[in-house]
Amino acid sequence: MVVLYIHGMGGGGDSRIPSILRSRIPAGSGLEVVVRTYDFDPETGAAQIAQWVDELHPALVIGESLGSLQALRVRGIPHLFVSPSLNAPLYLGYLAFLALIPGVTPLLDRIWRPREGDRQRLHFTFSIMRKYRRHRRLALANAPTAGSRDAFFAFFGKKDHYRKSGVVSIRTWRKFYGDTYALYDGTHFMEEEFVVEMLVPKIFDILKSKL
Secondary structure (H helix, E strand, C coil): CEEEEECCCCCECCCHHHHHHHHHCCCCCCCEEEECCCCCCHHHHHHHHHHHHHHHCCCEEEEECCHHHHHHCCCCCCEEEECCCCCHHHHHHHCHHHHHCCCHHHHHHHHCCCCCCCECCCCCCHHHHCCHHHHHHHHHCCCHHHCCCCCEEEEEECCCHHHCCCCCCHHHHHHHHCCCEEEECCCCCCCHHHHHHHHHHHHHHHHCCCC
């Protein structure tokens, strides 16, 4: 049974949390955690992920940070989230005009350059950034407030510094998904102890009827 993990901005096939899940989910459980690197262009990424869903038929999708929007665009299966960044696309979309200024795209690409490895390449062009507002609308159309019958649950870190800017917002989550969330005493980047104590049990709880 496949759990499809959709990484956040600059993440990829060697991202930390899915690596922890692979090592901590007991052998013989019947669960396989799959994470693949997708394109930073939200429409290209959505098409890639749609192909993977058709190929893998996942029983659960997990979205992390900005990747939560891509996870939300997958319909018809349960969803879990780690630090869902539902408002980051607004920042990317509204600030897209800055990429028209000469030198800004190379600067942003350098500032947010992912570490080496199987990682998403970031390229902050106007044409890519301007797509993120529509990407958010399409993602949030899959919400109970819009009639969705999918299952949703999110984890938020109490010490997540992105909550101060509103990039990560429990208030926004509650607006669309209600009180389907829990807090952990950590940062945006869920620490291993909380992956083991909270995320892994939640995965098994969601999938218990299928295991």
